[in-house]
Amino acid sequence: MSKYDDLVAELAPRKFTKLGVSWTIGLAIVTLIGIAAYIDQIIKGQIVTNMRDYVLWGVYISNFVFFVAISFVGSLTAAVLRLTHKTWRTPLVRIAEIIAFAAIVLAGVTIILDMGRPDRLLNLFIHARLQSPITWDVVIITTYIAISALILYIPLLPDLAILKDKFKDNWTGIWYKRLSLKWKGSVKQWAIQKKSIKIVAILIIPVALILQTVDAWLFSTTFRIGWDSTNLGPYFIAGAFVVGVGGLISVTYVLRKVYKLEKYITELHFDKLGKMLVFACLVYLYFNISEYLLPAFTAPKAEEAHLRELFVGHYAPLFWFVTIGGLILPIILLIFPWGRKPKVLFFIAILVVITSWWKRYLIVVPALLHPFLPVQGVPESWHSYFPSMHEWAIVSGTLAAALLIITILVRYVPIIPIHRTATEMGILPNDKDEQS
Amino acid sequence: MKKSDDKSRRSFLNNGLTIGAFSIISGSLIASKLFGNDEPDEELVEVMTTEGDIIKVPASEVEEVPKKPAYNEREGFANRKFVMVVDLAKCRNALKCQDACNKHHYIVGDNAWLKVYKMQESEQTAPYWMPMMCQHCDEPACVTVCPVDATFKRRDGIVLIDNEQCIGCRFCMAACPYSTRVFNWNDPEQETALAEEEHPAEHSADHCGHPSIKGTVDKCDFCPHSIDKGELPHCVAACPNDVFLFGDAYEDTVTNGSGQSYRLSELLEEKAGYRLMEGLGTEPSVFYLPPVDRSDAFEDGLKEYREFNSVKKPEEL
Ligand code: SF4
Numbered sequence: 001m002s003k004y005d006d007l008v009a010e011l012a013p014r015k016f017t018k019l020g021v022s023w024t025i026g027l028a029i030v031t032l033i034g035i036a037a038y039i040d041q042i043i044k045g046q047i048v049t050n051m052r053d054y055v056l057w058g059v060y061i062s063n064f065v066f067f068v069a070i071s072f073v074g075s076l077t078a079a080v081l082r083l084t085h086k087t088w089r090t091p092l093v094r095i096a097e098i099i100a101f102a103a104i105v106l107a108g109v110t111i112i113l114d115m116g117r118p119d120r121l122l123n124l125f126i127h128a129r130l131q132s133p134i135t136w137d138v139v140i141i142t143t144y145i146a147i148s149a150l151i152l153y154i155p156l157l158p159d160l161a162i163l164k165d166k167f168k169d170n171w172t173g174i175w176y177k178r179l180s181l182k183w184k185g186s187v188k189q190w191a192i193q194k195k196s197i198k199i200v201a202i203l204i205i206p207v208a209l210i211l212q213t214v215d216a217w218l219f220s221t222t223f224r225i226g227w228d229s230t231n232l233g234p235y236f237i238a239g240a241f242v243v244g245v246g247g248l249i250s251v252t253y254v255l256r257k258v259y260k261l262e263k264y265i266t267e268l269h270f271d272k273l274g275k276m277l278v279f280a281c282l283v284y285l286y287f288n289i290s291e292y293l294l295p296a297f298t299a300p301k302a303e304e305a306h307l308r309e310l311f312v313g314h315y316a317p318l319f320w321f322v323t324i325g326g327l328i329l330p331i332i333l334l335i336f337p338w339g340r341k342p343k344v345l346f347f348i349a350i351l352v353v354i355t356s357w358w359k360r361y362l363i364v365v366p367a368l369l370h371p372f373l374p375v376q377g378v379p380e381s382w383h384s385y386f387p388s389m390h391e392w393a394i395v396s397g398t399l400a401a402a403l404l405i406i407t408i409l410v411r412y413v414p415i416i417p418i419h420r421t422a423t424e425m426g427i428l429p430n431d432k433d434e435q436s
Numbered sequence: 437m438k439k440s441d442d443k444s445r446r447s448f449l450n451n452g453l454t455i456g457a458f459s460i461i462s463g464s465l466i467a468s469k470l471f472g473n474d475e476p477d478e479e480l481v482e483v484m485t486t487e488g489d490i491i492k493v494p495a496s497e498v499e500e501v502p503k504k505p506a507y508n509e510r511e512g513f514a515n516r517k518f519v520m521v522v523d524l525a526k527c528r529n530a531l532k533c534q535d536a537c538n539k540h541h542y543i544v545g546d547n548a549w550l551k552v553y554k555m556q557e558s559e560q561t562a563p564y565w566m567p568m569m570c571q572h573c574d575e576p577a578c579v580t581v582c583p584v585d586a587t588f589k590r591r592d593g594i595v596l597i598d599n600e601q602c603i604g605c606r607f608c609m610a611a612c613p614y615s616t617r618v619f620n621w622n623d624p625e626q627e628t629a630l631a632e633e634e635h636p637a638e639h640s641a642d643h644c645g646h647p648s649i650k651g652t653v654d655k656c657d658f659c660p661h662s663i664d665k666g667e668l669p670h671c672v673a674a675c676p677n678d679v680f681l682f683g684d685a686y687e688d689t690v691t692n693g694s695g696q697s698y699r700l701s702e703l704l705e706e707k708a709g710y711r712l713m714e715g716l717g718t719e720p721s722v723f724y725l726p727p728v729d730r731s732d733a734f735e736d737g738l739k740e741y742r743e744f745n746s747v748k749k750p751e752e753l
Contacts (some may be wrong), residue, residue: 046621114654117602117603121603124584127585129584133607134605219610237533368610376545
């Protein structure tokens with residue numbers, strides 16, 4: 001069994017190196033600055049933001065949409081790959097689920113940051129009104145948090161049992177033991193686990209689709225030019241697919257490098273992920289054309305003004321950066337096999353994630369600057385919007401917090417499923433196939 | 437079109453509310469009144485018939501119904517449907533409406549609830565002044581999207597906000613196509629504005645801004661607190677040009693600041709009244725009369741026009 005011990009040693013969570021520690025501390029500091037800025041916002045009111053009566057939603061909401069979007073693939077690809085029994089998924093699935101979990105938790109937090117009266121949060125339940133898209137959002141986000149946690153946790157049980165033995169002289173061992181829920185790997189336990197995973201994996205697909213759609217409906221249930229579009233649901237789903245795969249590639253690349261997992265996460269995996277990304281980008285391109293190009297042909301005056309602002313106006317540099325950098329360039333580069341080599345792919349993925357973040361900003365902000373009636377009788381500064389220092393601090397705090405959750409999970413959870421890898425490598429008997 | 441002679445500003449609602457508050461003791465009295473058998477030496481009071489005509493009857497024949505029907509600020513007045521008419525032909529951007537509104541709602545922010553827009557659809561069309569306030573839609577987009585029932589529509593047609601329930605998500609502001617909602621981004625500095633108040637302000641949805649609450653939404657409330665006292669909304673009473681008319685659609689009557697009453701249906705018919713963004717299906721309660729036959733040049737209004745300011749600071753007043 002020495003081969004098995006080697007494997008466990010290689011895949012079990014490891015203590016942070018110096019670099020890991022400073023990275024974690026850095027994230028914690030950024031998060032704390034965000035919390036401090038938020039406390040200040042609570043005290044002074046949202047006057048500390050640059051949102052005003054016309055641009056009534058800003059970077060908080062676009063950041064929220066970003067988190068919701070990136071949480072999509074984590075679970076959906078994971079679930080789809082599970083259900084289609086693709087074995088190459090094994091080293092990627094857990095990373096995807098960790099990202100999804102961290103992102104959706106922060107999405108929930110971010111929406112609270114935007115509320116004028118977070119102290120009345122419970123009103124969302126006490127006085128909930130079913131016809132409001134925000135109520136749908138509350139229901140679906142909490143559901144998604146629960147399901148993401150389950151789809152991360154249930155497949156983890158066999159590994160927790162392995163780790164319990166490995167770290168038995170350590171305080172972590174106690175926790176692994178508690179969390180492993182007396183996992184012994186009996187036939188009955190495997191049967192229950194397999195069934196539970198299947199249920200959750202099936203359940204998460206509609207829930208993830210509804211989540212993205214409801215998120216889109218937050219906008220398309222209003223009359224606003226640029227939001228009032230039936231295209232928005234699928235457009236958001238496609239966009240979530242893109243940023244999700246982008247996020248997965250980025251995190252996977254970093255972990256592979258830091259933990260030297262080249263043996264388990266090979267170029268083949270990156271090639272497959274690259275193909276997924278280009279496919280996602282192509283679908284997204286299609287929806288972008290329906291969202292921006294098609295309306296340009298029949299645009300009434302107000303819509304034309306909105307589109308002009310994006311194509312050649314104030315937001316044009318950002319719009320083209322996002323469109324070319326986040327969509328067209330990846331499509332071109334990823335068609336070539338060298339574009340799907342880990343390093344190149346990593347840079348493309350990072351670009352995709354950054355442009356996706358700004359893309360959400362472009363969906364939220366410019367539409368608010370073009371109300372039906374002219375903007376009059378308000379201070380000149382209200383005619384435009386760019387986030388304030390408080391908003392940047394808070395948003396950076398949420399992004400750092402998401403990375404912090406990922407980092408902590410990576411520290412204590414085997415990012416590559418140990419038991420499953422062992423089975424697939426033939427180190428452990430394969431009698432309970434498809435168990436995770 | 438029937439006009440009442442009485443120019444008192446209170447008359448509109450006295451007319452309107454008499455139906456609820458008084459009843460005429462003798463049925464035959466109306467007949468005798470209509471057929472002209474007056475008893476001249478008695479004190480006369482005005483009442484409105486079910487037809488909407490204003491008649492005078494001796495005070496002795498009128499009995500006060502002691503209790504007003506129980507009024508609930510969420511439900512509103514029973515059997516009423518408040519409407520407003522804005523006559524763009526008369527508006528010269530005097531902004532007295534805005535000043536009165538700001539004053540009586542203790543508005544201290546940077547965005548008034550009632551704004552007079554300088555409108556011009558295109559270079560080829562004529563410019564005009566357009567007062568804008570909450571349209572109190574019958575299909576209010578804001579109410580549909582509010583997740584916590586903080587903004588609500590009453591049976592009398594008024595859309596209000598319960599600032600003690602609002603969570604400040606601003607979804608209603610995103611949903612409103614008329615951009616009439618205003619957010620309290622910080623703690624409203626109403627101390628001086630409210631200091632003139634006799635009673636310490638206690639929030640009620642009935643009187644928005646009294647006081648305003650940080651992190652929640654405010655907007656034009658159609659002044660139910662004035663209606664309750666038998667008065668016209670502040671903007672209507674304050675306008676020197678009788679641009680605004682306010683009244684009850686069920687009674688088919690609207691009254692302007694000078695106390696003249698008109699038939700709503702006739703007014704809309706004769707002057708081709710319309711509503712804003714009818715195509716959206718929001719069914720507003722505010723009607724506009726087109727800016728035709730204006731006696732004053734549009735340019736006269738420019739004196740008062742301030743592009744970046746709609747709430748005068750104390751030192752400007
Ligand atoms: S801001 Fe307040 S009134 Fe408006 S939708 Fe949100 S909770 Fe309702």
